[in-house]
Amino acid sequence: MFEVQEINAEHKDLIHDVAYDFYGQRMATCSSDQYVKVWDQNNDGKWSLSSSWKAHSGSVWKVTWAHPEFGQVLATCSFDRTAAVWEEIVGENPGPGERGTRYWVRRTNLVDSRTSVTDVKFGPKTQGLILATCSADGIIRIYEAPDVMNLSQWTLQHEVQCKPSCSCLSWNPSFSKIHPPMLAVGCDDTSAATGGKVFIYEFSENSRRWTKIETISSITEPVHDLAFSPNLGRSYHVLAIATKDVRILNLTPVNDNNSIQSGITKLDVQTAAQFEDHLSTVWRVCWNITGTILASSGDDGYVRMFKMNYINSWKSVAALKAGLPTPPISQTARYIKLGAISQPREVPWH
Amino acid sequence: MATFNVAQDGPVNALALNRDNTQIAIGGRNVFKVYSIEEDSFKEICNLRASKSNLNLSFSCNDVAWSSTDDHYLATAATNGHVCVWNLTKMGKAMQEQDYQEHKRTVNKVNFHASEPNKLISGSQDGTMRYFDIRCKNAVAIFYSNTESVRDVQFSPHIPHTFAAVSENGSVQIWDIRKSDKCQQQFTAHSGPVFACDWHPESPWLATASRDKTIKVWDLSNKPTLEYTIHTIASIGHIKWRPQRKYHIASCALVVDCSINIWDVRRPYIPFAQFNEHKDVASGVVWRGEPQVFLSSGRDCTLYQHSFSDATRPANKANPQGVSINNKGDVIYTYRISTNNISTKPTGLIRLKTISSLADPLAVSAKSSNTLSNDQFHQATSAMLLFQTMLYQDTNCFYALATNYMLSGRSFSEMCEHNAAVAKDFGKSNVCVIWRIIKTMYSEEFYEPTINHSYGEKYCFKMQGMNFPNDYSNDDQRSKVGENCVQKLNAGDDSGNLDTDIIDHVPAFCNFSSYNNFKFGLPKGDFSFGENELDIELDALSIDFRNSLQNSQHLGQQQQDWTLPNEAFNLRHEILDRSPPPENFSSHYSPDINDECQQPLSQFEDQVPNLVSISKPLEKVHWDPSNIVVDALKYHATMGDIQTAACVLTVLGERRKSLKTLDESTQEHWLLGYIELLNRYKLWNIATEIIKLSWLPSVSQLNQQSTRINTNCSQCAKPLQRIGWLCDRCHSSEYALCSICHQVVKGLYAWCQGCSHGGHLEHMQEWITKHKVCPTEFSTTITNNKILCSAKFTKFYNLNRF
Known part of the structure; x- marks a missing residue:
């Protein structure tokens, strides 16, 4: 079960993203109020504001942590058409009896986009320190910091033209060497006529280029978020997509002769699950660290959780909701089981 | 109303509508035209720069204004300092009715009084404003701003005889047209040059726009007070309040941003609407007397009419929610607080009722979604909820298994048995069974x-x-x-x-x-x-x-x-x-x-009833369990239980060679996956153990990365390359002395991170059990060092010096 606790974020506008760090003990939020806030968990499990700073001159859409191996590093992207990399610094000359104050400095500002940068994600650690951004005009950019000790130097490695209005991207986090670097990109373009809204790109070692290897034609509704499941040992990839519903796709690399010759992976795409539980637009999908539980949130105000059972079929396992929106402070989460069941499709926690 | 445009020969600097919003005048360096606005196109009425030969700089417009009382009169501000008045009823050269050559530098702005005919004001780069009666040959009054340059002047629509002027030093001045000696009010509005201002059509507000990327709204009813600040992504060159929408204002950037943004001043971070038609920055915006249509000119040599129905709404695409799950399984959730209940209680109740009775619950979504009605746009607040999981089982289990599993050092069966017992203790009976089966089979x-x-x-x-x-x-x-x-x-x-x-x-x-x-x-x-x-x-x-x-x-x-x-x-x-x-x-x-x-x-x-002498191997009887084991491990890996897969592989030792269907890349994948997971739980020792026990070079090499520490001589700062305790340059090993026994430390050297004093590990250990401060005492002259030394030891590092 869950215990609910409200954290007063004191952002002055909508919070667009929240991200735990690698260890789950820090948290970053970003908002339209152009601020990024970092929260730390103390030993009692209480969260407190650690830093807060104006990061951009436009809405900050996404915030993401780099692997701690590279330091305490954040990347943000914004409506102001830039993406930025931030590093936490412990101040010199601490006062007597005090620890050095920590603050965040902007290490770089990536200004290549001519439109709003809608998502930013650090690549898997095995690739080094790399960053992918996508922008509203549909360009995916891959940056790399050749020297991981120097976060102020980033080179634009690749620029891939995708369809306009990219809204989200996700790296395939697989650790396997046989899986080449892979990105999934989603578009939130509203016209159904433009076809598939999710694209899978793969980096080909031979041509040193990113190539589109798959368009998920089954998804024609605007895509708001997508996330590859952490792949700790699966031979196939699992991609969760937030569109008008929650979609879970299995992407299995097919090793036939064609793909070996061309050096381009062919994917066998299967829809593993499709959940319409939210009955409304789904905004976010998020995996737990082992990739066994998927959480999604939608306009119905619920966080719903899905889990794969032992026969490989996905089931809804929980729906979380805060108390009524007014007053916003509530002591306990309302579970469907306890609260009023207003929708027949709601599944209680088991 | 449709969106349409007309291309020009050159960049357009300014535009002005006539009184009844049917005609538009545009001005630029090479452009000076009047169009009538048709249903879906512009129709050229008059081109005041028809003859190419006429290169008179007086025609090169920085600004154009249309008299709001007399439809025949246009005024232009020229880059050479001239202010010209044009009479559209005349022809040829006679059209230019007045040519005031009074400003010494570029004129930035001209503005007709809204109600009093013939009254015109200009603001110039020379820091002065001039008040003209277009019937007179010369300026009626001169206002000295005492600033370098005036960027905008605007007559107040509320207070007669009053105009506002903004300057490059960031100040705003309010002048009475009848008193040219001193301005009525002056205040610093921005930290950078102010490029534009606009009076609110109804409220006593003045909006100012600046290079500091902000638009500020000032209430001038008493002492100027800052009401709203809008943060934009670029310097703002032009602003215009939207008619009939109290809180809406249009802005064009001076650089970078080609779009025209309409802001709700109450939500100053994200544009309410955005128009992206221009390919270069827009230079001006005029509303056609109603909130749904406006015209804009751009540096991309175009004149546009925009219809509000064609706007993009950035806020609608903005993701209003965030979800993240951490290692423990806590879920953090941020979401937009629904404003339905806040805004009006009765409707809220009705809605609730409808929701419960609705057969199609999809109707609910339309209300709570991002596409809120306009009057709810500004009510954007998020709440953040932390769902702390009470189901620590999985996490604790992983942690416990990782720490209690035995992966090496004992016999195979022993380890399997131990691990099976551990798994059972922590309620993982299926994992326990796996260990038992593995043990039995191998x-x-x-x-x-x-x-x-x-x-x-x-x-x-x-x-x-x-x-x-x-x-x-x-x-x-x-x-x-x-x-x-x-x-x-x-x-x-x-x-x-x-x-x-x-x-x-x-x-x-x-x-x-x-x-x-x-x-x-x-x-x-x-x-x-x-x-x-x-x-x-x-x-x-x-x-x-x-x-x-x-x-x-x-x-x-x-x-x-x-x-x-x-x-x-x-x-x-x-x-x-x-x-x-x-x-x-x-x-x-x-x-x-x-x-x-x-x-x-x-x-x-x-x-053969008696078997005493049989020894030849019975080949057929040997059932190879490896396929089933591989399948089992793969199943666990697929289900996210990488711990079992990786640990079984590790414990199997050489036996894993019989798992022929399990290729090395999968094995590596599992080990790396498990190591990653261990790192997330900060179980570094166990991760290191896995790396150490790894049979795959690519994994076992992980331990060998970045293991070298280089030290420098503390006297001459030369890197100590050959040995760690003797400097090749100064041939001294004084810096390598132990602070306690004053002998050269060979082997393990422990030092304080704060003051970098140190010595033999044993000596230092002994010292810090008894003392809290550094053993090194310096002479009083090195006060800085002394302070550090008397400080507590912060953290010790060990270095093996050879």
Whole structure:
């Protein structure tokens, strides 16, 4: 079960993203109020504001942590058409009896986009320190910091033209060497006529280029978020997509002769699950660290959780909701089981 | 109303509508035209720069204004400092009715008074404003701003005789047109140049726009107070309030941003609407007297009419929610607080009612979604909720298993048994079963024959009383036994060689009493140590018994009744000669194997009833469990239980070679996955253990990255490359002295992170158990050092210096 606790974020506008760090003990939020806030968990499990700073001159859409191996590093992207990399610094000359104050400095500002940068994600650690951004005009950019000790130097490695209005991207986090670097990109373009809204790109070692290897034609509704499941040992990839519903796709690399010759992976795409539980637009999908539980949130105000059972079929396992929106402070989460069941499709926690 | 445009010869700097919003005048360096606005196009009425030969700079417009009282009059501000008044009713040169050549520098702005005819004001780069009556040849009044340049002047629509002027030094001045000696009010509005201002059509507000990327709204009813600040992404060059929408204002950027943004001042971070038609920055915006249509000119040489229905709404695409799950399974959730209930209580109630009665709940979504009605746009607040999981089971389990699993240092069966017990203790019965099965399938008696196809030989020796020194680690030995056996046996069925070989590796434990507890004949999988029991036993029995389980089991079987059940004979039928009977066979065979084997073997049963001499391996009976094991491990990996997969692989040791269907890349994938997970839980020691135990070079090399520490000489700062305690340049090793015994430290050097004093590890350890401060005392002159030294030791580092 869950215990609910409200954290007063004191952002002055909508919070667009929240991200735990690698260890789950820090948290970053970003908002339209152009601020990024970092929260730390103390030993009692209480969260407190650690830093807060104006990061951009436009809405900050996404915030993401780099692997701690590279330091305490954040990347943000914004409506102001830039993406930025931030590093936490412990101040010199601490006062007597005090620890050095920590603050965040902007290490770089990536200004290549001519439109709003809608998502930013650090690549898997095995690739080094790399960053992918996508922008509203549909360009995916891959940056790399050749020297991981120097976060102020980033080179634009690749620029891939995708369809306009990219809204989200996700790296395939697989650790396997046989899986080449892979990105999934989603578009939130509203016209159904433009076809598939999710694209899978793969980096080909031979041509040193990113190539589109798959368009998920089954998804024609605007895509708001997508996330590859952490792949700790699966031979196939699992991609969760937030569109008008929650979609879970299995992407299995097919090793036939064609793909070996061309050096381009062919994917066998299967829809593993499709959940319409939210009955409304789904905004976010998020995996737990082992990739066994998927959480999604939608306009119905619920966080719903899905889990794969032992026969490989996905089931809804929980729906979380805060108390009524007014007053916003509530002591306990309302579970469907306890609260009023207003929708027949709601599944209680088991 | 439609969106349409017309292209021009050159960039357009400004535009102005006539009184009844039917005609538009545009001005630029090479452009000066009047269009009438049709249903879906612009129609050129008049081109005041028709003749190309006319390069008079007075025609190059910075700004254009249309008299709001008399439709015939236009005024332009020229880059050469001229202010011209044009009469559209006249023709040719006569059109230019006035040409005021009074400003010394570029004129930035001209503005007609909204109600009083003939009154015109101009603001110039020379820092002055001039008030003209267009019937007079000269300026009526001059206003000195005492600033470098005036960027915008605007008559107030509320207060007669009043105008506002903004300047490049960031100040705003309010002037009375009748008092040219001193401005009525002056205040600093921005930290950078103010490029534009606009009076609110109804409220006593003045909006100012600046290079500091903000638009500010000032309430001027009393003392100027800042009401709203809008943060934009670029310097703002032009602003215009939207008619009939109290809180909406349009802005164009001076650089970078080509779009025209409409802001709701109450939500100053994200544009309410955005128009992206221009390919270069827009230079001006005028509303056609109503909130749904406006015109804009751009540096991209176009004139546009925009319809509000064609706007993009950035806020609608903005993601209003965030979800993240951490290591423990806590879910953090941010979401937009629904404004439905806040705004109006009664409607909220009605809605609630409708929701519950609605057959199609999709209707709910429309209300709570991002596409809120306009009056809810500004009510954007988020709440953040933390759902702390009370189901720590999974996390704790992972943690406990990771820390308690035994991955090396004991015999295979022992480790399996231990791990099975651990898994069971923490409620992972399925994992426990896996360990048991693995143990059963791969423990010595069962496993080795699957490779060497020989079973009987090993057990033909009397092992009681033999004692062998076991001074190598168990894991290694086990694999050696296996390999040796394979080698020898593959070389041929030379039992003579084999005898000695196996004797070498199979010590006996006749006095190992605890193993007498075995229930003879039971399948070994059912045997289990208690956790503590195992430790005590092994501690007590010490190194000699590292081989314990393997051998003890052999022993146990030897002690049982040598009379074998009938099944055993059946199984050995194919083995025709040489080796004595495998006495313990029956106890290990799983029913499956028996069933499988019985069929083909039944024919021999009658022919050879006595089996004493059979030794040839029975090849068909060996069922290879590896495929099933691989499938099981893969299943666990797929289900996210990478811990089991990686640990089983590690414990299997050399046995994993029989898992032929499990390629190395998958093995590597699993190990890396598990290491990643361990790192997330900060179980670095265990991660390191996994890396150390790894058989894959790519994984085991992870430990060897970035392990070198370089030090510099503390006197001359030369890097110490050869040895860590002697500098090649200053030939001194003074800096390498121990702070306590003043001897050169060779080997482990421990030093304080704060003051970098240090010494022998033992000395430092001893010192800090008794003292809180650094042992080094400096002379009073080095005060800085002394402060550091008297500070507490912060953290110690060890360095091995050779």
